[in-house]
Amino acid sequence: MPSKMTHQTNMVEKRLNSLQCELKDYEQVMQLMNENMKKGLKEQPDISADLKMYITYVRSLPNGSEVGKFLALDLGGTNLRVLLLELIDGQVLLKSSIYSIAENTMIGPGKELFSHIAACIQQFVEREGLENEDLPMGFTFSFPCKQFGLKKSHLVNWTKGFKCDGVEGEDIVTLLHNAIAEQKLLVRCVAVINDTVGAMVACAHLDQDCQIGIILGTGTNACYMENTTKIEKWREDNTIRQHGEGVIINTEWGAFGNNGCLDFITTEYDKAVDQMSKNPGEQIYEKMISGMYLGEVARQVLVKLIQDGILFKGHLSNRLRTPMAFYTKYLSEIESEEEHELDNLKQVLDELHVMEYSLTDCVIVRRVCEAVSTRAAYLAAAGVAALLERVEKSFVTIAVDGSLYRYHPTFHSKMTDMIGQLLPHRKFRLKLSNDGSGIGAALVAAISTQMTIATLA
Ligand code: GLC
Numbered sequence: 100m101p102s103k104m105t106h107q108t109n110m111v112e113k114r115l116n117s118l119q120c121e122l123k124d125y126e127q128v129m130q131l132m133n134e135n136m137k138k139g140l141k142e143q144p145d146i147s148a149d150l151k152m153y154i155t156y157v158r159s160l161p162n163g164s165e166v167g168k169f170l171a172l173d174l175g176g177t178n179l180r181v182l183l184l185e186l187i188d189g190q191v192l193l194k195s196s197i198y199s200i201a202e203n204t205m206i207g208p209g210k211e212l213f214s215h216i217a218a219c220i221q222q223f224v225e226r227e228g229l230e231n232e233d234l235p236m237g238f239t240f241s242f243p244c245k246q247f248g249l250k251k252s253h254l255v256n257w258t259k260g261f262k263c264d265g266v267e268g269e270d271i272v273t274l275l276h277n278a279i280a281e282q283k284l285l286v287r288c289v290a291v292i293n294d295t296v297g298a299m300v301a302c303a304h305l306d307q308d309c310q311i312g313i314i315l316g317t318g319t320n321a322c323y324m325e326n327t328t329k330i331e332k333w334r335e336d337n338t339i340r341q342h343g344e345g346v347i348i349n350t351e352w353g354a355f356g357n358n359g360c361l362d363f364i365t366t367e368y369d370k371a372v373d374q375m376s377k378n379p380g381e382q383i384y385e386k387m388i389s390g391m392y393l394g395e396v397a398r399q400v401l402v403k404l405i406q407d408g409i410l411f412k413g414h415l416s417n418r419l420r421t422p423m424a425f426y427t428k429y430l431s432e433i434e435s436e437e438e439h440e441l442d443n444l445k446q447v448l449d450e451l452h453v454m455e456y457s458l459t460d461c462v463i464v465r466r467v468c469e470a471v472s473t474r475a476a477y478l479a480a481a482g483v484a485a486l487l488e489r490v491e492k493s494f495v496t497i498a499v500d501g502s503l504y505r506y507h508p509t510f511h512s513k514m515t516d517m518i519g520q521l522l523p524h525r526k527f528r529l530k531l532s533n534d535g536s537g538i539g540a541a542l543v544a545a546i547s548t549q550m551t552i553a554t555l556a
Contacts, residue, residue, distance in 0.1 A: 110409045111463050114400060115470045117366040122520060124364055125481045129521055131360050132485035136350060142331040149357045153349040154330065155296055155322065156249045158339070160303040161542045163189035165549065170234045170286060171540035172220065175241025175294050176259065176317040177205075179216060181223040184541035189305070191538055196223050209266035213278035221282045233285045235548050237540030240271050241294035241318070243351045249547050252291040258353060258382055259318045259391055290543045293349045294500070295322035297539025298532040302498030304542055306530065309496040311486050312347075313529075315479060315510065316501025318382070319389040322349045323486050352482055356383030368399035375422050384482070388475040390427040390503040397471045398425035401464065410463055411456055418452040425451070430468040431506040438465065475503075476510045480517035487518070487525050495525075498532035505531065 138145045139152030165186045173180040182195040198219040204212055224230055242261065244252040252271045257263065266274065272288050279286055292300070299312025299322055311323045325348045327333050327340040339346075355361065361383055372386050372395050373379050386392045401419065404410040418424050432443040444461050487495055504510050511529055518527065532539075 107409055107459060107463070110407060111404065111466060114404055114407070114409075115467065118368070118400070118470045118474050120364050120474065120477070125477055125517060125521060128361070128364070128478060128481035129484045129488075132352070132355060132482050133488060135355060135360070136485065136489065139350070140325075140330050140332060140348075144332060147358045149354045149360070151243060151245075151255070151349075151351045151354070153243070153245055153293075153351060154333070154335075155292065155347045155349050156246055157292065157296055157300065157347040157543055157546075158344060159546055160307075160309070160324075161300060161546060162307075163304060165304075165542060165545040167545055167548070168232075168234060169541040169544045170220070170224075170229075170236040171239065171537045171544070172216065172236060172288075173239040173241075173294070173297075173536040173540065174200075174216065175239065175536065179219055180537060181220055182537040182541065183223075183227055183229070184538060186541065186545055191304075191541075193534065193538070194227065195537060196226070198222075204263075205260060206262045207264075209263040209269070209274065210278075212263045212266070213274045214281065216275065217278035217282045217284065220279065220286060221284055224284065224286070231285070233287070235289040235544045236286050237542075237544035238271070238275065238288050238291045239294050239297045239536040239540040240291050241314070241320075241536070243354070244271065244291070244293070244349075246291070249290045249543070250288060256378075256381075258378065258385070260377055262377060290540070290547050292540055292543050293320065293322060294536045294539075295320045295349060296347055296543070297537070298498045298500040298535030299323075299347065300539040300542050301535040302496065302530060302532040304538070306496050306498075308492070308494055309498050309530075310490045310492060311483065311495060311497040312532070312535070313479070313483065313497060313499045313504075314501045315389065315499060315504035317389060317391045319353055319385050319479065319501070319503075320350065321352050321482060321486060322347050323490055324348075325489070329489075350486075353382045353385030353389070355482070356387075357381055361387075368396050368403075371399050372396055384478065388479050390501070392427075393471055393475055393503070394425040394427040394429060395423055397430060397467055398422075400467045400471065401425065404463065404467070411453055411460055414453075414455070416452040416454075418450070427503060428506065430472050431503075431508065433465055433468050434472065435508045438462075472507060472510065473513055476507075476513035477517045479510075480514040481521065483514065483527075483529075484518050484521040484525075487522055487527055493526060495527045497527060497529050498535060499529050500532045500535040 138148035139150040185192040303309040
């Protein structure tokens with residue numbers, strides 16, 4: 100007779116089975132990612148190509164010689180950050196303020212969103228006594244944008260829970276400048292970048308091997324330095340191509356899988372998460388990896404185990420029944436402590452109003468969190484491996500930013516491990532790019548204004 104514990108463990112493993120992919124699955128993900136990237140760079144990108152591979156127009160990386168005072172704006176999650184950065188001798192002095200974006204602003208009219216942003220800039224410049232300074236500003240706008248130049252960037256579609264009317268298809272800089280003009284501010288936006296580009300540029304400021312930027316936060320995405328000769332859809336100055344110069348490509352890899360190519364690994368839990376999201380059928384890879392969704396994937400598994408009668412004696416608390424109530428930070432908190440220390444886990448169960456639980460229940464909850472986060476780290480690793488194959492350098496630093504990567508205890512080591520398994524011959528390192536979004540925007544603003552000055556001179 101199997102013991103009760105063995106029976107429970109077996110049932111849990113059965114439920115987790117679909118989340119545990121094998122090395123060959125990750126190899127396939129890497130290969131599919133590679134194929135999709137190539138399709139996205141074609142002269143006439145295949146409409147079914149999930150990876151849009153947007154050209155960012157960022158062609159040079161900083162070299163530490165950038166100087167000056169810049170403003171930066173960082174919008175990409177539930178907060179807006181306004182920063183003042185001073186670049187001196189390779190050093191960055193930074194002051195910043197965080198302003199929250201209310202849920203109804205995230206889904207309200209676009210005009211209100213941009214007025215709110217301008218009002219926050221105004222508050223910030225007043226606080227810093229900069230009202231009369233004509234400062235160039237870099238804007239990190241972390242959504243899929245088709246760029247037509249450094250300061251011409253059209254939002255293609257919203258992601259990560261944003262859905263403001265009247266912004267999709269529009270030029271972000273025009274919308275921002277209109278709102279700034281209404282506030283009668285002196286600020287002018289000289290560059291719009293994605294947060295991946297910010298992470299990469301900020302890291303490259305001090306590390307010349309940095310060729311890839313990754314975000315693992317509310318959403319996930321990657322950018323990398325591509326050789327223009329490999330960009331079939333390049334329609335800009337051909338001399339740049341003849342010289343084999345590079346340009347940063349924003350892959351928008353979160354949308355990988357939208358065409359169904361990841362169906363071979365998606366689970367019933369992923370499908371449930373997708374169905375209840377604000378953008379069903381979109382951002383499939385992102386929904387398996389990033390902070391906005393991982394907690395919900397775990398909750399889906401936990402609810403199944405409760406319904407099976409395996410967990411919490413089959414009792415489902417109202418809180419745990421609520422979509423999005425199991426935060427991704429719970430995964431980080433639970434996995435951060437040793438298995439025998441249950442302080443964080445108990446705190447989480449308390450917040451979820453789970454009153455009665457056994458030691459076995461605690462082991463199961465942790466096991467679920469680990470299965471969900473491990474798959475996420477391995478999937479992200481498969482994406483990075485595909486990029487390393489494109490970059491083809493003997494050693495590459497990958498700049499990584501985002502709360503998931505920063506706070507999860509084993510994300511870094513699991514990613515490193517899986518990249519090593521997928522590409523045993525490649526040398527790389529994953530490096531935290533702290534504050535990348537803001538610093539990167541200021542650096543791109545610096546490079547672009549210094550380039551303009553150089554061209555005028
Ligand atoms: C989403 C956005 C992308 C951004 C990423 C990380 O995937 O579409 O632009 O880089 O989130 O914030």
